[in-house]
Amino acid sequence: MQPFSLPTRDSTGQLADRLARSAATTRGAHLPTDGFTDWLAERGRLNTFRVDRIPFAALDGWSFEEPTGNLAHRSGRFFTVEGLRVTERDGPYGDGPYAHWHQPVIKQPEVGILGILAKEFDGVLHFLMQAKMEPGNPGLLQLSPTVQATRSNYTGAHRGAGVKYIEHFTGPGRGRVIADVLQSEHGSWFYRKANRNMIVEAVGEVPLLDDFCWLTLGQIAALLHRDNVVNMDSRTVLSCLPLPPDSSTALLRDTELLSWITGERARHDVQADRVPLAGLPGWRRHEHAIEHEEGRYFKVVAVSVQAGNREVTSWTQPLFEPVGRGVTAFLSRTFDGVRHVLVHARVEGGFLDTIELGPTVQYTPENYAHLPEKERPAFLDTVLEAPADRIRYAAVHAEEGGRFLNAESRYLVVEAEEWQAPLNPPPGYAWVTPDQLRRLVRHGHYLNVQARTLLACLNAMRAGIA
Numbered sequence: 446m447q448p449f450s451l452p453t454r455d456s457t458g459q460l461a462d463r464l465a466r467s468a469a470t471t472r473g474a475h476l477p478t479d480g481f482t483d484w485l486a487e488r489g490r491l492n493t494f495r496v497d498r499i500p501f502a503a504l505d506g507w508s509f510e511e512p513t514g515n516l517a518h519r520s521g522r523f524f525t526v527e528g529l530r531v532t533e534r535d536g537p538y539g540d541g542p543y544a545h546w547h548q549p550v551i552k553q554p555e556v557g558i559l560g561i562l563a564k565e566f567d568g569v570l571h572f573l574m575q576a577k578m579e580p581g582n583p584g585l586l587q588l589s590p591t592v593q594a595t596r597s598n599y600t601g602a603h604r605g606a607g608v609k610y611i612e613h614f615t616g617p618g619r620g621r622v623i624a625d626v627l628q629s630e631h632g633s634w635f636y637r638k639a640n641r642n643m644i645v646e647a648v649g650e651v652p653l654l655d656d657f658c659w660l661t662l663g664q665i666a667a668l669l670h671r672d673n674v675v676n677m678d679s680r681t682v683l684s685c686l687p688l689p690p691d692s693s694t695a696l697l698r699d700t701e702l703l704s705w706i707t708g709e710r711a712r713h714d715v716q717a718d719r720v721p722l723a724g725l726p727g728w729r730r731h732e733h734a735i736e737h738e739e740g741r742y743f744k745v746v747a748v749s750v751q752a753g754n755r756e757v758t759s760w761t762q763p764l765f766e767p768v769g770r771g772v773t774a775f776l777s778r779t780f781d782g783v784r785h786v787l788v789h790a791r792v793e794g795g796f797l798d799t800i801e802l803g804p805t806v807q808y809t810p811e812n813y814a815h816l817p818e819k820e821r822p823a824f825l826d827t828v829l830e831a832p833a834d835r836i837r838y839a840a841v842h843a844e845e846g847g848r849f850l851n852a853e854s855r856y857l858v859v860e861a862e863e864w865q866a867p868l869n870p871p872p873g874y875a876w877v878t879p880d881q882l883r884r885l886v887r888h889g890h891y892l893n894v895q896a897r898t899l900l901a902c903l904n905a906m907r908a909g910i911a
Contacts, residue, residue, distance in 0.1 A: 460623065461689035467570040468662040468688070468908045474566035475659045478667050485674075488576040488656050489586045493753040496580045500732045501747050505761045514723025514730075516745070516763055523595070524553035524848070526735075526745055526763055528720040529636060531794035535713055547726045549735055549745050550636045550795060551765065551848060552719065555596040556627065559678045560614040560643040562591040563623060564651055564659070571659040572644075573610070573651070574679065579846025580750045581764050583853060587676040587843065588668065591657070609654055614643050621646040624685040627889040628897065629801060631844065632793030634743070634765050636719065639797070639889070642682045662686075666905035672841040673853070677898065680842065684886050684897040688904060693783040695878045696868075705875055706802070706891070709790035713799040734766075741812045743767045746850060764850040769811035770841075771854035773895045774828045775903075776805040776861040777837060778876070780868070785876040786858070786903070787824075787866055791893060801893040802885070805866075805874070807854075823871060831859045838902050844894075854895070856902060879903045 476484055501509070506519045516526035529550040534543050562573040577589035594608045613619050623644040630638040653659070660668075665683065668674045675683075697705065727738055735745035744766045751759045775786035791803035806828045813821050837858040844852035870876065882900050885891040892900065 460687065463565075463570050464662065464686060465689050466568075467572075468666065468904075470569045470661040471663040471667060473571060473659060473661045473664050474569065475571070475653075476664075478660075478664045481658075481660075481664075481668065484658065485576055485586060485588070492578070492656075493751055494578050494585045495751040496585065497749045498733065499747050499749045499761065501763075502732070503749070503761065504747050504763070507747075507761065507763065509722075512723070513721035516722065523762075524551050526550070526722060527552050527636070528722045528725040529794050530718045530720045532716045533713060533792050546794075547720070547728065548742070548794065549722060549725065549728065549765075550719070551634055551638070552636045553595070553638050557595040557640045558592050558611070558614050558643060559590050559640050559682050560592040560610075560645060561679070561682050562610060562613050562620075562651065563644060563646045565646075566659065569661055570646075571661055572665065573653075573657055574660055574665070576656045576658075577676070578752045579676070580748055580752075580762070581766075581848065581850040581852060582676065582843050582846035583673050583851055587846065588665075588674055588679055589676045590679050590682050593678045593847075609657075610651075613645055613647060613651075618648075619645055620648045624682075624687060624887070626685055626887060628681055628685070628886075629796060629890055629893060631849075631894055632791075632795040632801065634795065634849065636717070636795045637797050638795065640678075640681075642685050644682060644686065663908055666908040669902055669905040670838075670840055673843050675901075676843065677845045677894065680898040680901040681894055683904070684892070684900040686904070687887065688883055688907075690883075691878075691880050691907075693878050693880050694781065695783070695881055696780055696785060696876050697881075699881065699884070702875065702877060702881060706790070706800075709873065710799045713790075713792055715792055715794075715796075715799045717794045741768055742809075748850065765848060765852070766850040767809060767852050769809045771809045771852075772806060772825070772828060772857070773804050773854040773899065774806045774857035774859055775899050776824060776827065776866045777858050778861055778863070778866060780876070783878060785878055786882075786899075787861075787870060787874055788877055788882075788896065790873045790875075793893070796890070796893075798890055801890060801896075802877075802882075803893045803896050804899055807893075807895050823874075824866070827861065827865045828857060828859055831857070835860045838906055840902070842898060856899060858899070858903065858906070879907070 573591045575589045627639045628642045749761045787805040788802045790800040
């Protein structure tokens, strides 16, 4: 499982050294870290942002199609909200535990671009980040990649202004590619959705436009320790950086880890079928929402948006709104002096393959509060009850604000005791090193988006910045 990235003019070692230097640099050439909060607030004051909940009937250009009841845009572009029927059977012959459920899902077949532009200033790599408004973001304005665009956006289907800096990520003159890999989006809410995660070093001068700033990796690491600052799209792209290896010795050799992943994919038999949204079992639709009959999981709602600095300055759209804040965590232990984290081979209905590696815990606790202790998800209570002195990392991060409303999770790295997380974990779990995750993430569909966020956080911890 060798590191993979498209060729650059640097050798692998030179690039690793430059990235390490950027991660160790906490004072950027342009914007000081302690001035970031004021800069972000100023960007908010200079633009007009407003998001209002509206009934479905007030959506402009969106309607429930007949006879499926799917929620779609009249242009046929952007995305649709449809129904999904999922059946999962475990075991090599489909003879294991059985699960079956229905849910709404977002079908968006376009492959978008999430791209961060890099450039060297004063001998240190800096990364061009954007203060971007998304209607679902808590606080609306967060730090996004240089480019965060669906194909409909950057090909002009929305008939708005052009996407800034897109030329650095498309076409033959785009610059030196540092990373370029297709990664999945939220498999629980998207149906087989992927984005192109790119990091490109610019060639030549790059004008600094309004709402953008250059930051070092060290500065970004500091911001990853703050609540709701670095958005999901930035976190997934940053997780793909080919950082220098730490030469650690893992419990599982790479070939053993790949074999375990293959075994988990073969063990799960998952059938996910798109079905009409109308009459979806267990779900009901009323004027303002589509929601589960038990009041759990999430809702589909509608909003009206005004955003002065977006390619289109006003629009309406559906959003998915979770019921409650999530908890997403890696349990961590040290074996022979090497940190390991416990990954979970997760089944999510929207994955392209049967499983991707997720965090140890990835749940919304309210969805399981009614269950007896023996039926609650593995390791959830260990994380919820972790004392402060066992928590190595904690921050609240929002999920993708372009499709999800107020979707937050508390992201944690928790140092576990031996009795809480044994050396030989239950089926579906494995101990891996952060370095192994860094190698896996350079290939698509190995780590889910929540695991990629935690990998970006582990990289920030590695930088030694709090």
